[in-house]
Amino acid sequence: MDFAFDARTEELRARLLAFMDAYVLPAEEVAHEQRSRLADPWGTPPVVEELKAEARRQGLWNLFLPGKEYGAGLTNLQYAPLAEITGRSPQLAPTALNCAAPDTGNMEVLAQFGSEEQRERWLEPLLAGEIRSAFAMTEPEVASSDATNIRTRIERDGDDYVISGRKWYISGAMNPACAVFIVMGKTDPDGEDIRRQQSMVLVPRGTPGLEVRRAMRVYGYEDHGHGGHAEIVLDRVRVPVTNLVGEEGGGFAIAQARLGPGRIHHCMRLIGMAERAIELMCLRAVSRTAFGGPLARQGVVRNWIADARVTVEQLRLLVLKTAWLMDTVGNRGAHTEIQAIKIATPRAVVDIIDSAVQLYGAGGVGQDFPLAELWAAARTLRLADGPDEVHQRSLARRELKKYL
Template identity: 55%
Template sequence: MLYPMSPKVVELKRKLESFMDRHIYPNEERFYREAEELGPWKVYPVVEELKPLARAEGLWNLFLPESSHGAGLTNLEYAPFCEVMGRSHLAPEVFNCSAPDTGNMEVLERYGSEKDKERWLKPLLAGEIRSCFAMTEPAVASSDATNIESSIVRDGDHYVINGRKWYTTNATDPRCKICIFMGKTDPDNPDRHKQQSMILVPMDTPGIEVKRPLPVFGFYGVPDRASEVVFTNVRVPKENMLLGEGRGFEIAQGRLGPGRIHHCMRLIGLSERTLEKMCRRVRSRVAFGKPVSEQTVTQERIAEARIMIEQARLLTLNAAYAMDTVGNKVAKAEIAMIKVAVPNMACQIIDWAIQAHGGGGTSNDFGLTQAYATARLLRLADGPDEVHRNQIARFELKKYSNN
């Protein structure tokens, strides 16, 4: 292996896979049923029942690098666990490793005051509450984060917040108690990347209205509790500002780097599971006198899927290694490349699996429609393909700027 796993990682991965076999896969049907019946405004009992089991086995907060609160894993070491958890929509939250809480906890760990950590980070680490991240807005093209129009205005010892956000994951969850809000404190600053700030906003503050859940391809709550939230004259203490005015874009870039790695590794796990379903399906079905698995087109797709998964995994592990060794800023190109390659790979493999399942593939019975919703969403979340491709091209062209 190019990136061999340490004995510690091998043992943890074995424990994680065992937990998945014993508790996650057998409860998936119940999870989807609860999500559909209870909707995005409720807590799903199956998740809360499994959390204590995961914590008791030491499979908790594995994502936090450089912290005494997590397992002390690097991005490269965490990647295999993220892949395993990505095989099921149920898994990440059970291990307290789901977005956006992971990114928010990292922000609080790095930039929060001791008071913030005690009030918000501690219960998040314990899985007692959830959080949301409010950046994307319906009125502007949020693929360019400098477009954000929401305002954060200083008023004495407070800041007053106004804005409309959407795709604010978790906001409909009754356990969501804290929001990290991105808005403009200095809209006239000539440096567009220093106009934005991030601030902590308790969700019970007057003036916050969670307008509605947003479905992702018709799914509410799975794979994402996307929400629209309106902030009207919301007042929070000045101490809630993170890192300082004008540092929001800086925080966002630091937050999104590890998140992109996590998303990509989870998608690789989801793609592996999808390929497994596809192979089992085509071996059990007969069409035109022979098993579907013997049809040449099927074999070509299976072969291509295996090649694509292996390529994506190596590219993602390379990005994780770069983040660990040279830092997120230097590894920008590697992170951008996986953010384009992996969701597109997953979309293609899931599409082939749907085709192999026939009409049933378009139902919710096989988990493929949920998988496709996740993969397609991630061609937009944390930056759309087009933005990352442009960035990769600029990095490449810069190599020849003096020629």
């Protein structure tokens, strides 16, 4: 395994780092200020559209898609250090590069499983950054960590499907630019194979019966940068059967195919969040004085910084190994490693950011520094795309199988 960056990765890293320093990081405060003056608080601040235009001009666009037909043609190993860089500003950078969840996973679904008509109607404008999308799977009434529990019904009625159910924490749904929902529900709730009961259908925004009911907060944050997280209700929503993604009964398999790349993308960005927390810790430690000297002289502060550096280096190597395996043996062959990084990375990054919060004191929990928002985002990723315990259960079962 050779994790040295190749020439193309190095070139893209240099361009992306320059883009972050010159455009993205200075735009963070501008975006907050502009959002406060928007007529629709869930709308997109003008500076975000400016960032998107500049990213496209510089060729920093759709980097996440491995196929050259739709994306930059990068491998997972090439994309990993680029996603890490965007993690330094998770509210702005991924969106600026059209590499933000949930659109990334939805574009992958449409590219891999969508019909020609679906790709033309939805994938092309998503690739162009003209619209946003949402993925509607999680439900409040059931333990959605087990997707076979889903209650939303998708019933065939002639040439239509009729959908009824309630979803929540549907990322991006509050954004008025969110034009389409990929909805997962059961087309065969009594089927013998519980993993063939589910299907996915495309529901355009504005379809009668689809109600975006309210924004769900995440540790008190409304997460405007990601378009919010909504509770939605589907009350006998009717769409044509041509809106089916893939085949009936294929929803569970499509969800698993979607979540594999999504999990590693989250871990890549989390490492960037940890790097920013370390940078902020160091800046604070050398600039603040307490008990007669800079905080950098305090042994506990040095321990926090040293431990954070060791942890990040360990996580990065594990993520790069996972990316390399995904490229060489496929997502199924990298299943153990994907689960390992999904368990280890959010948990460790939460601890690193928490140390930075401690170092900043009152400033660490407030809005004048990005740490509280970074902590909330990292902590949420211990739940998103499957909670720690689900991955631990599956990984342990695979390990024990060798001995049973």
